[in-house]
Every structure is written in C-alpha cells, then in structure tokens.
Amino acid sequence: MGSFSFRLIANDGNARSGEIETPHGRVRTPAFMPVGTQATVKGMYPDQVRDTGADIVLANTYHLMLRPGPERIAALGGLHRLMNWPGPILTDSGGFQVMSLSALRRIDDNAVTFRSHLDGTMYELTPERAVEIQLLLGSDIAMQLDECVKLPAERADIERAMHLSLGWAERSKRAFERAPAGHALFGIVQGGDDAALRDASARALTAIGFNGYAIGGMAVGEPQDVMLRILDEVTSLLPERAPHYLMGVGTPDDLIEAVARGMDMFDCVLPTRNGRHGLAFSRFGPVNLKNARHANDPRPLDDASACPAARDYSRAYLHHLVKANEMLGAMLLTAINLAYYQELMSGVRAAIAAGRFEAFRAETKEGWARGDIAPA
C-alpha cells in the first residue's frame, strides 16, 4: 500500500500534469473521475471502467450512508471490495447531496440534520461523522463536509456558508488525524461567485493545510464565464504542490478550460447520465442518437475510437436501442462517453508533457466546431 503523494510532472502555461499516489494505486492528472454514486458506475462493469482509462472513481457518501450504510460496508471489507474496484476511490462528504436531495434539512454550526429521501429516516451529519463515514468506506481521498450554495445567491448567504465551511474544514482535519497512514483529506474552497470570499476561503484553507484543495460550489447554475473567472482568481492562491480538484464539473469544454487554469481533477455525471439518455460525446462534439438521421446509418459512431462500443456497433443500432429503451443502449453510450472523457484527459496529459497544450486545446475545439461527420 502506497501513501498519498502528488508529483508534478510538467507545466505548460497554467496547465499541469502530474501523478497522485494513493493506497490503491496511481492517478494520472489531469484526471476525470467517473461517478459511482451508489457504489457502481451506472451501467458499467468495474473492469470496463478501468478499460476506458479511468484510474480513480468517485462515490457519494450521502447515498452510501443511507444505503447500504457505512458500518455495513466496513464490515464487508470496505467500498473497494464491495464494488470490486481495486483502484483509488475518492468520496465526497455528502454535503452536496444533502442540500440537493434530502428533505427537511436544517443547518447549524454543529451539523446538518436531514430526512432521507429514501425512507424518511432523520440523520445528523457533522464534519466529524462525515470523516468517520469516509474512513469506514475506506476512501483513498476524503472530502471535508462543506455547505454549497446554489447560484445566484445573496452575498450574505454565500459568506455565511463559506465561513461555516471553513469551521468545518478545521474540525474535519482534526477528525482525520485518526485516519490510517497514507489516506488523504481535501479542503474545499467556497465563496460562490464572489472573488473576495473565494480568496479568503483559499487562504484560510491553505493555512489549515490539506493534502489537496477542491473548488466547490461551481456548476451550480452559473454561466461558464463566471466559473472560469473564479478559477482564474483562485488557482494562483492554491498551493502549487497539491492537487487542485474542480468538483462536479463538467462538459468536455469545461474540462479543457479548467485544465488551462491549473485544475488537476474532475468528476461529473454528464458522461454517464447523458449516455443513459441517448447522447454521445465525441471528438465531433455531442451526437444525439435519438435523432432519426441515424436510423439507416451503418457507420459506427467513431471508427477511430479506442472504445469497442464506438467501433463495433452501427449508429443505426445505437439509435434502435435508444428508441427501444434497451439497457444495451445505455450501456454502450455510457462506455462511449466515459472512454471519450478519458481519451480527452489522456490527450491533455500528453499535450502538456509535450508543451503543446494550447495547440491541443485549439485542435480539440476545432473538432467539436466542425461537428459530426456527414454520411458518405
């Protein structure tokens, strides 16, 4: 078992490539983490997730604390064994889903209290319990509990949530002192779309000291330019020698732009959720397989893809499966999308190493702008 560490390999402008070591193996950065909400990346076998090029997956503490429960998962040997995924796992703290999914939540300085969206049971989540749960899961990288505010919001609300999150950051760090050696805890920068609050949050977190730093509260309703402006302002305040994780983001374009601003890690439900709804991501941009123009098209989605799902099945078949609401349609498009996200990250890493990230970014966007290849 390795210990958590982060090594920068190359810089190209503000873009960085590197390597995170964890107790369950290595993560090449910039890294996209497929989301395994309920201890499964929806519609994917674990070895398939690995085959798309993913080094690490994310799991959701909120969902797992409700079902099957962290003590049960620990008794079963931890989350890695449960979901048959031997690689690194990052868990969120549960805070985000408490805000978005649960009913009757109440926040005070001590804790967030909420009613399960599954069966109405009341739960209390403190920063200490959030850390404890993530340790029970056996997470390689744990996140502090924070409060995430939907944008647009009043400055006073954003400021209150930011200060609450900072207090919870300190308590999370203390609680994490009893973690097994080698595991990591990340702090989360909050402050909404307010540069001064983001600045204060980043500085205070750095003073506390974490293994890595996340930008939280983005992709919560704001336009992309607001997010990129915040990244421009915040990234330079984060310790260079630690990973920078942009939570819950985003589209392929968001990822490229965030990498350009020094971000190293990403997670998002878009490739999996959109795959289940008939949308493929590709080097030609998004392709909607529900569209009738695919019904008679014998060509694969992209015969230059490394992903068998993109090469071995016709667009006509994908269209049929999506229209017929067949599981295999969701399975193939999820695999295609995760493979595309990983192909993009792999390209990003190679471009940074070669000192040609700007060219890669321009070429990639040209491909998206050209749009889908026309039928012969």
Add this chain to the structure above:
Amino acid sequence: MGSFSFRLIANDGNARSGEIETPHGRVRTPAFMPVGTQATVKGMYPDQVRDTGADIVLANTYHLMLRPGPERIAALGGLHRLMNWPGPILTDSGGFQVMSLSALRRIDDNAVTFRSHLDGTMYELTPERAVEIQLLLGSDIAMQLDECVKLPAERADIERAMHLSLGWAERSKRAFERAPAGHALFGIVQGGDDAALRDASARALTAIGFNGYAIGGMAVGEPQDVMLRILDEVTSLLPERAPHYLMGVGTPDDLIEAVARGMDMFDCVLPTRNGRHGLAFSRFGPVNLKNARHANDPRPLDDASACPAARDYSRAYLHHLVKANEMLGAMLLTAINLAYYQELMSGVRAAIAAGRFEAFRAETKEGWARGDIAPA
C-alpha cells in the same frame, strides 16, 4: 458458410445430444437459446452472451417487424451484423407476440391483421410475409407462422387453430423455397392439451417435411404435468433425425424433464426477465437477492460457478444493487442466470454422452432440493 444439418451424437433413454450446423456456425444440443427480443439480449453485451456458453440466440420477428423494420435491417446487412452477433440466430414467426401483445387482432385463413402496440399502425401478417421477414433478417432458422391458443381452451378453438396452423405450415414451406441455400424452416406442432390433435398435427407436419419440428403452445398457462404428458405423446411421432424444439420453455426443471422426453432446443425469457427482477437461478435452486438475509453476506452467489458475475461480487453487493435498482444488478443477475442455464445444458450434454443422464437429472434435482447454501 455451412448448410443446415443435424447430427445425433448420443442417445440415453429418450434424451439425445447432437449438433446442428447452420450458416453461422454450430449449435450443440440440447441447447438453450437466450432471448434477444429487440435484437439484444437485455443487459448483455453480445460477447458476454457467447461467454456464458450460448451457441445461438433467438430474436422476435414481431418486435423487429415493428421496429426497426425488416427492410431496414436487411439494408443494414442483416440481423447478425446489426446486433454484432456472428453466431446462429433463430427467429420466431411473430405469431405468438401478435396474440399476446398487439391490439385489435383479427385472424382469418389468409392472415392475421393487428394493430402495433407501439404506435397503432395496422399490419397484416401472412405465412408468406412471416417467411419473407425472417429471410430479410437473415435468420439461420426460421419458424412457420402459427396460431397459439392460451390454455385452458375449448377443444373446438384448439382444433380450429391447429388446422389453421397446418395450412399456414404448407404455405410457409412453399414461401421458403426461395430461401438462400442452407437456411432452415421449422414446422410447429399445435393442438393444445389434446393428445389426438397434437398427434394429427405432428403427423401432418412430418408429411409436409421440415428441417426441424417445434412444439408450440406450451408454457401458456398449463401445469407442468400437462406439458410433460403432451411431450411424452408427441415426441415419438417426430422424425428422429430432425431437431425437436420446445418453444418458450422454461424453468431449469422444465428443461431437464423435456430433455428426458427427447427435446433438443429451448428458449425462454425466465433467466433474463427474472435476473432483472432480482432472482438468480443456481445449482441450489432459485435465490431471491431482494431478501434481507443477503444484506450482510460477504460470500459470492456461487464461488464454484464458471461465471465471473457469480464469483467476483458478494451477495451483499448484489442485494444492494437490486434494492437500489442499479443497472449493474440486472446486468450481473442476467449474466449469472444465462450462465447457469448454459451450465445446465452443458451438464446435460455431457451426461447424455456418458450414458448417465438419469444420474445427472437426479443429482441436479437434489441440489435444487437442498436449497441455497447456508451462511458460515
């Protein structure tokens, strides 16, 4: 491309093992054919279906004629290419689903006319069109159009449907004369639970002459002993040198009992449908993964199984996935069930070859009767 042929390898009592050659490869019999209703075995990649040990899959003419349509499938290179399944395919005639799924159906001597359950379009299906559709699909083994009556039913109704089906058998055979060389057409014995009608049907079909003979209209509401009595009476009337196919059957026990009575081929939605609903078939009998007794059970479903899905995931995880309604639960249990059905067929074939089918049948039933292995 091979031509259709059937070779008997061994007999043991009335049980037989053999080999069917088709234009797309070999089928070892007794054979279980997974059901790929809409040109996909639900929740399975085609190479996984092969890996469970399946030599051949079944596809449903009714579903495919409505969507994506036989002319479209032909233009796309046929069903094998569409679904990325290079092995043999048997298609039913569409008759059964016309009866069970469509609205406003009307049958006369010429055709069945019905309204699509998808969009209300009116279709007419004649015996000639059913053959034409199956040829457009590129099916290795086509079935004649027949009328299947739900049991219990009046003798007069059963008799009328049996005679109608015989007339359609003759027309199907004539229509099939323009099939590419090597493809096969099977006739279907009807006659409900009436031995005299079954007898007349089997003799008349044999006189017409088909590549294989199916028993239709079973597993339509009758108890198992009624079905087995019919098989006892009918099988001896079927040509020995042709495959005997029991349509739409059944449970593992149905399969063993039908093999004992000289049946060679089976299809059924039970392993796939039950897998999607949390039920596993195993050498311990059926196991309901919804049951709370599995919630803390770290053991795999069956560590002696050849199927990775049965070995690499705990019962606790399968339980969690089923309770959480995760696609992976349906995927794993479908794979487990299809692998178990194939393992059963493989065991049956080996036992017949070794002249110990009776012992195999008894041992298998003892395993089911002992029930699921108890926790340690």
